[in-house]
Amino acid sequence: MAPNAPQHILIIGGGICGVSTAYFLATHSARAASTKITLLEGTKVAAAASGYSGGFLAKDWHGSATADLSAMSYDLHADLAKQFNGKEEWGYRTVDTLSIETDATRKSKKSSPLPWLADGLVHSSRSLGSHSTTAQVHPRLFTEFFTKKFLEQPSTELKIGTATSLTLDQANQTPKSVSYTSENGEKQELEIDQLVIAAGPWTGKLSEQLLGNKIGGKLAVQGHRAHSIVLKTQQQLSATCLFTSMTMADGSAGEPEVYARPDGTTYICGAGDDEPLPPTAAKVSPSQSAIKKLHKQAEALSSVFTPEEKVEVVAEQACYLPIADRGRPLVGKVRGVEGVFVGSGLSCWGITQGPGTGKVLAELILEGKVRSADISKLAP
Structure with missing residues (x-):
């Protein structure tokens, strides 16, 4: 195990971005065997836009800030469909x-x-x-499928609950624990050292709640x-x-x-x-x-x-x-605190960009740099 390998990574949000991040973290070759990964979702997987959106995918309809991520993620959709029979499992097809x-x-x-x-x-x-530039998926089926694939990996779990607070290690300002309220109303706590916020439209409110206005207020997503x-x-x-x-x-x-x-x-x-x-x-x-x-x-x-x-x-x-209030997605490491990442604010392109967002966040967390796409203009 690498000396700086994460011990416990928590992803908050069970939509396509959160689930994709969890899946690519769990299957990444650089993941240490001892690294635990938990996905925390407030109600159920694909409970929001990832369960009720149309699933339209476009490769080259995007502005300069997201063009590279979108093209990579579009091709990633095709690769995943080929690998896991996406045509039958989640209705993937070109259109x-x-x-x-x-x-x-x-x-x-x-x-x-x-x-x-x-x-x-x-x-x-x-x-x-x-058919070479546009495609579609059933987003709920996609998200549910990769939740299952994530949970097939060792040291992974899905918890249903609502995050309420984050405690930082005072020595190095890294995540120490997250408190949450479980689905039966019990107060629970998870010891962690890495955190990913992928809570869709609730990202802004949650970020302020966990990180305070000075840091979390900059992650404004409505x-x-x-x-x-x-x-x-x-x-x-x-x-x-x-x-x-x-x-x-x-x-x-x-x-x-x-x-x-x-x-x-x-x-x-x-x-x-x-x-x-x-x-x-x-x-x-x-x-x-x-x-x-x-x-x-x-x-x-x-x-x-x-x-x-x-x-x-x-x-x-x-x-x-x-x-996102700033007009482009938030994908990357959160400034002002160590070990906290965000993937949110993808607007109507969340399904197109979701798998790619998960992949680049996994690279950033486990390798320290992003290899698959240029997300420099999306830094929080």
Whole structure:
């Protein structure tokens, strides 16, 4: 064992970033046999955006700060799918991606770009991505799968509980212990020497609670609520993701995103708002008016989403996207304290960037440097 090998690494957050970090730490060749790894989640794995988002992946849609991480993570998705049969386990597949403009107030003379879109509805269509640059996963299934793989490794565990405080070793200002409240309300304490905060939209509040305003206040991540519905159609739809700009028959507008999945369901999302972030993922609930709007838009887009075509409503839901106040994700070592790391604020790209974030954090913690991607502009 290396002299400075971590004894106990704690990851707070059971979303795709936290789970990916736990998995890549547990399977890293530089991990010492004695290093224990614990994943602490407040409710259940994939309880928030990682369980309710669409799972759309894009390789080259990103700004300079996240371009390298995103491309690496996109390819990592493909590698993991090949290694673990992701097609069957979590619905991985590459897709075509289109931007379409529809207007129900006037008939289009253009032919429909897809057989399941109504003739005369689509006024313009252009490609945003192909099977080489865009793909999809079912994010909850992905996160649950790699939680299982993490727990198959030695000296790993998953605990359900809410972190309440962090104690630092006064001699070297490194993590000493984290107190948490277990799911049955008991107060518990974990002795640790490394900490990863990957709590999604709760990262900002938790960081201040654990690290104080001077350090934790710089890890400002908030939540923005987005809504979605999942519909199962009688017709199997093509492997296509749509980004739409719709004008309805009554003149109202909308921009729902529509992701056809290989299991016969279609994920349709949009209608975000600024409802305050609740204290836990278990308290998240959708706005019924926003859900109603998505159903209206889906039915206007294609008859396959109508009751007449016997569409089945699988889910009506909401989640909070983790948005960093500074406008780009927080990935790396936290300044002002030793042995504390963060992976959060990935906004709508959390599923694309999640595995890559876990991989680079594992490298940083166990090797002391990142090899797989340039995250220099994401340093907390």
